[in-house]
Amino acid sequence: MVVKQSSANYNLLTRRSELETRIFPELSDDRGDDQGSPPPRQLQAGVTLAKRYAIQEVIGVGGMGSVYRARDMHFPSVTKLVAVKEMINSAPDPLVRETIVQNFEREANLLATLQHPSIPRISDYFTVESRSYLVLEFIHGKDMEAIINDTGGFLPEDQVLSWAIELCDVLNYLHKHKPDPIIFRDMKPSNVMINHNGDVILVDFGIAKTFQSGIKGTMIGTEGYSPPEQYRGEATPSADIYAMGATIHHALTRRDPRLEPPFSFSERPIRRINSAVSPELETVVNMALEYNPESRFRTAADMKQALMGVARKTGALVRMGNPQTGTIQASGIKPLWSFKCEDEIRGTPALFQGTLYIGSYDNNLYALGAGDGKFQWKYPTDGGIVSRPALFEGNVYIGSEDKRLHVVSARSGKVVWTYFTNGPIRSSPRIAEGHIFVGSDDYHIHAVNINSGRMAWRFETADAVRSTPFVTNDLVYVGCETGDYYAVDFRGELKWRFRAKRAITSSTIGAGQVLYFSSVDGTLYSLDSRNGWVIWRFRLGKASISTPCVVDDFVFVGAADGFIYAVEAKSSKELWRFRTEHQVNGSPVVYKDSLYCGSVDGNLYCLEYRTGRLRWKFGTQGAITGTPLVYDDIVYIGSTDHQVYALLA
């Protein structure tokens, strides 16, 4: 289908101007004080914005508008929820109004470039006269302030600690953003969502900052949580660290700093209010809350290190073993634990709330304690399992060679439902937008409704699909065994296709607007995700079924010639290669400054990722074809020697 874009957008704009007059007939006199209560004219449930987002209810009220939960009507067969954030521009001066909208759009564009598990994905924005809307991923969960308020006593230290560590990660990501660091500026419990997995998500993103930047005399940030220098209008990474300290202080003490004089945390020592908190954690929080920026942690990464130290010391990481005994050596590495299945492990583990899930060729899906390797349950399928489980809302999703996709309760291992395809499933399920996307040897990609377990659509491919679908920008990307590669939209319609010379068994990884995958034709491909044009091809020594891994400007991939390659993403120049003793069919992963990758020679290798220098290797008794999982400084890897190992990273 060839349609000029201008025509499509012509329609879009026309439709929006219709919409303006329909929903906001009296906008011209909409000039209320945005700080006043209640905010002017909230949208009512049932109103549809941009003919797409059906408003369900108000889930938050901010200074310049409301946040709504809405249903995305482009997904008629499932309830795909989105958060629609509204900004009502009530500045009377046309120039100021324009600036506010421009700031809003610039910020929206910035958000669109951010990719982090703790940052909500933005999918759309638009302006309707004096109201601008941001459409964001809807987060199933609760904000930290509500959790603090709804908890009877104090929150457990371990829980606050793990949130703090994740907050450090996302702040570190923002502060290291290129070309300019991003300062969040408004860290506080109500801006931190805790999702259904217990992970933190930062919300209310920088919008507050740009909204207010044009307004004189307004303190940027939230009183009580902001450091002294921010009151003078300075915003630095150090200010975010202070606000995070204030957030943790609030969570541990239940004392709302907005109700106290500014900078008075030292007058409310944490342990005097909540004696269950360890002195170690108190020390870290106090350091983040130092009056002088120079006395605080230099970076969020430094603060994370300190928090990890606390976790180790207090035993929060005890389930992950004692780090002192696991001093890294070039040889003689001892696993923290290992667990033996009844047949080979060729797949990749997944971890969820302290439990490790891994499939085996003995047909079972196992649930093991991530800290101790203790058997929790196993779920039998009727075929070998070679893929990686996916976890969503308390369920484990796994494909089996018995042709079925199995959905099992993560807690009990009891089956929830199964879904049949007409061929063995060797592709790992990918969960996105209310669907499970999975390939099958029946020459199809299946989109399965996550609530009903029914097929939404299936897309016919030229051969078996053994790679894992990759989902981004509302498209599903997958390769198949003939080498055909497809970009399919959420209705199951082909957007573009590409063809490699041999099978694409490797899964796709995307970074920015670029897709990376390898092929049995011995090439590592880089494609433009919007149109399928080839940006570069990198020749590998032999075939590859290894899924690439992208970090910074590095692309890593393994190949059957036994090498792990590092290629520069921009120029496709080889940066280094590391020789193992046999094929590298699994995929590399990077954690901190190390790269972990298994080889058919039986070893798990740990390399310095910038140089490819060997740090250590760990030998198993069989080929490793799966991908390691690294979480909280522990590496988990399965081997065809039937065992799954947990090692210190």
Add this chain to the structure above:
Amino acid sequence: MNKLSRWLSQLFGNNQSSSATTQEIANTAPLSEQQIQSIVSNQNPRFDLQQLISACGQSVGKQRDLNEDSLLAITTTMAGNSGNLPFGLYIVADGMGGHQFGEVASNAAIRTVAGYVLRKFHPYLFHVKTDTMEESFQEIMQAAVTDAQRAIQREAPGSGTTLTAALVIGQQITVAHVGDSRAYFIYPDGRIEPITRDHSLVKRLEELGHITPDEAANYPHRNVLYRALGQGEILDPDIFTIGFPQPGYLMICSDGLWGVVAEQDLIRSIVDAPNLQRACQNLVSAANTAGGPDNISVVLAQLIG
């Protein structure tokens, strides 16, 4: 109604009428409301509606009789299986003084590179092809440069030229670069970022820490290149792909511009100009005002939407 259409034409240029024609061919118009909706929903408005525009400027300068620079700027769109894509090819080549026929070398470089690239894209620009090209952008640029190297050695043996070529497809810029012409990203907030690295002696010494940037500015052998098109047996061009700055500008220029006009003045000439064409004129006159010691060539491109 008149007002609305005027407003739309400001937004989209004169594309509306032609867009209707394209639709008819593709979908046997008139489209139903449902079809239109499906088209609209198929496109993420934030990502689409993009228009590539460009302008260029050249001057022989104030102190030379001969123009040894060559310049090429082609801007169009390319229909494809995933909608219309911006297509641009921008090249600046600066024939080397002190060598024979610098202008022949730079001209051969432009002709050969552009000819090679456009031949590759000919089926996509002038026919409806549904499948993507097997060769990658970087391979095409590499082959084009190798071709140009041979052409120069054939047409003007002993001569040499710089070459900075940018192929824009969609939002990706693939750059091939040899010598000391430069490509920059310039952002409306006043940042300027060179995206190429000079293959010059002075830059190398600076990279190695032997001289400071201040010393480099006054270094006597600033025009010595260690890599140039047409010179040497093997040529190793820098080839890389990078996303188009949005918002921002891509600028390619010869040292007749960047060597004489301070970065702050480069930025101001562009950001303060009402349009790209005026920006190019401003840049050229800034270099001439500063003495115009060398030939001046500049291309500016911008991706809007």
